[in-house]
Amino acid sequence: MAITTNYRTRSDAVPLRSFKAKGRPSAIAGVGVYAPDKIITNFDLEKMMDTSDKWITERTGIRRRHIAEPGTTTFELATKAARSALDAAGVSPKDLDMILVGTSSPDGPFPSVACRIQNELDAPGAVAWDTLAACTSFVYALSIADSFIATGSDGRGYAQVTAGNIEKGAYAAKDPAPFIDMVGPDVFKFAVDIFIRQATEVCQAAGVGLDEIDLWVPHQANFRIIDAAARRIGLPIERVAVNIDEFGNTSSASIPLALEEAIRKGRVKSGDHVLLAGFGSGLTWGATLMKWA
Amino acid sequence: MASQLNFKELQDLAGEILGVDPDQVQMDKSFQRDLAADSLDLVELIAAIEDKYDVELPDSELENMKIIADLWKFLEQKTAERLEA
Numbered sequence: 001m002a003i004t005t006n007y008r009t010r011s012d013a014v015p016l017r018s019f020k021a022k023g024r025p026s027a028i029a030g031v032g033v034y035a036p037d038k039i040i041t042n043f044d045l046e047k048m049m050d051t052s053d054k055w056i057t058e059r060t061g062i063r064r065r066h067i068a069e070p071g072t073t074t075f076e077l078a079t080k081a082a083r084s085a086l087d088a089a090g091v092s093p094k095d096l097d098m099i100l101v102g103t104s105s106p107d108g109p110f111p112s113v114a115c116r117i118q119n120e121l122d123a124p125g126a127v128a129w130d131t132l133a134a135c136t137s138f139v140y141a142l143s144i145a146d147s148f149i150a151t152g153s154d155g156r157g158y159a160q161v162t163a164g165n166i167e168k169g170a171y172a173a174k175d176p177a178p179f180i181d182m183v184g185p186d187v188f189k190f191a192v193d194i195f196i197r198q199a200t201e202v203c204q205a206a207g208v209g210l211d212e213i214d215l216w217v218p219h220q221a222n223f224r225i226i227d228a229a230a231r232r233i234g235l236p237i238e239r240v241a242v243n244i245d246e247f248g249n250t251s252s253a254s255i256p257l258a259l260e261e262a263i264r265k266g267r268v269k270s271g272d273h274v275l276l277a278g279f280g281s282g283l284t285w286g287a288t289l290m291k292w293a
Numbered sequence: 294m295a296s297q298l299n300f301k302e303l304q305d306l307a308g309e310i311l312g313v314d315p316d317q318v319q320m321d322k323s324f325q326r327d328l329a330a331d332s333l334d335l336v337e338l339i340a341a342i343e344d345k346y347d348v349e350l351p352d353s354e355l356e357n358m359k360i361i362a363d364l365w366k367f368l369e370q371k372t373a374e375r376l377e378a
Contacts, residue, residue, distance in 0.1 A: 059333055185352045188333065189340045224333045 016197055018205030023150030027293055029091060031260040032084025034077055035066040035247060061223020065248030073107045075116045081256075082117050093121040099128035100145055102137030104251040104280070106130050135219050135280025137252035142276070142288055187283075188225060194279050195229035198287035202275065206289045213239060213289075214272035215262055219279055220244040220254035241267070251280070268292050298346075298372050303365065306345065310338045320362040346371070 041064045042053035056062055068077060078101055086093060099121075101114040114128035131141040195218060203210050216235055218226050223244050230240050241258040250257060255276050262268055272292040279285040301315075308315030311330050324330040330338070335358060339350050342364070348371045358364050 058331060183352070185332075185336045185355065188336050192337070192340065222333075224337075228337050 016201045018201045020205050020207075021146065021150065024152055026146045026149040028290070030085050030087070030089025031256060031263055032081055032086070032088045033253075033257050033260045034080035034084060035250075035257065036068045036072070036077070038067045038069070039064050040067050059222075059224065060249075061226075061242070061244045062248045063245045065250075066246075074101075074103055074105050075107050075113050075120075078103070078113055079117050079120050082121060086121075093123040094125065096121070096123040096126040098145060098148060099123060099126045100141040101128075101130045102139075102141035102252045103130055103132065104134050104137060106132065133252075133280060133284040133286075134282055135221065135249075135251045135254065136278040136282070136284040136286050137280070138255045139276055139278040139286035139288055140284070143286060146288075182281075188222070190283060191221060191225045191279050192228045192232070194283075194285045195225070195277055196232055198277050198285060199229075199233050199235075199275060202287045202289045208273055208289060210234060212273050213275050215239055215241055215268055215274045216277065217241040217255055217259050217262065217274065218277045220247065220258060221249050221279070298368060300365070302345075303342075303361075303368070306341055307338055307361070310334065310341055318361055320365060321360060323360050324358065342368070 042051075042056045042062070045051055045056065046053060053063075082099070086096075096118075099114045099118050101112065101117065103113060106113050107116075112128060112130040114130050118124075118126050118128040131137050131144065133140045199210060199213070199216070203213065210233055213233075213235060216230065216233075216239060218229070218240065220226070220243060223242065226240060226242060226244075227237070230237055241262045243258050243261050244254070247254065247257055255278055259274075259276065268274060270292055274290045274292055275287060276290070277285075277287040304315040304318040307313075307318045307328075311318075311324075311328050311334055313328055317328065322328055324335060332355075335355060339355065339358075343349055346368060348368065350367065354367065358367070
């Protein structure tokens with residue numbers, strides 16, 4: 001049930017464009033993820049800064065997060081996730097036509113993370129590049145991949161350069177602690193708005209009712225944003241994939257992490273409508289409605 | 294419509310968003326102390342109010358919202374401005 005009857009979009013200055021998939025249909029053959037084993041809990045943070053488990057949990061929904069060792073590159077994490085995805089799909093790297101990395105933290109301006117993965121996996125036939133759209137990167141990359149498949153241009157034949165042998169870690173971010181500034185209240189409002197508008201628009205374009213969404217996989221920025229939007233869309237929380245309590249906000253990795261967990265736990269069945277919804281710095285936003293085969 | 298400012302309506306809206314009984318939403322109640330609302334609850338409430346009453350509440354004003362009466366006064370002021378315009 002919507003809370004306000006005359007809902008006015010605060011973000012109405014920005015247009016939303018929805019497309020119904022055309023051309024050759026694409027499918028997700030397998031999902032794989034990687035998260036480091038090392039965990040930092042809110043109680044650990046209590047010892048490091050002036051905060052408390054209660055404060056963090058109530059305002060964000062985060063209880064713990066998986067932390068990479070200092071110096072770990074995006075390339076290393078992404079390669080492990082790529083191998084896991086290939087295993088899940090039963091596909092050999094040799095058969096890859098395209099490697100698209102969605103990230104907020106590439107290891108350097110170039111070569112792309114994708115090209116280094118291509119080299120590491122030995123996938124010589126794949127065209128490879130990174131998509132940088134902050135936390136929306138995954139949804140953008142998925143949409144780009146779908147477009148290539150739809151038009152039959154699967155990447156083969158594109159002029160491309162492989163990465164060569166780049167020493168691991170050579171392109172790690174120069175600044176070990178980049179500072180991110182955010183106008184929290186504005187982003188909160190924008191995020192709730194855009195989640196609602198995306199869901200409405202994408203479902204309308206697909207001819208699917210909001211009540212027919214079986215699983216909503218939103219970007220895991222903050223549980224309160226997810227909860228506020230879900231309530232206003234009228235989506236019971238049982239139909240929302242939430243794992244921010246375990247991983248925190250992993251930016252562009254949050255949607256695939258949540259999707260993989262949902263699949264693994266049997267929450268996605270054949271015929272289900274799965275809505276992936278991202279937003280991020282930019283501001284950027286994007287959503288994709290999929291019917292599970 | 295802001296010209297039809299109705300306290301009961303605000304009570305219902307605040308009650309629903311803050312997860313409290315609308316009757317608890319009284320002028321002298323503190324958002325934080327009485328209604329257990331934190332900063333994000335307030336942002337959410339303000340967003341709903343902005344939608345419902347077609348007003349804009351700058352984030353700088355958020356900090357001044359301590360009790361329900363602060364919010365009510367703000368809405369009354371906005372309504373008066375609109376009637377004058």
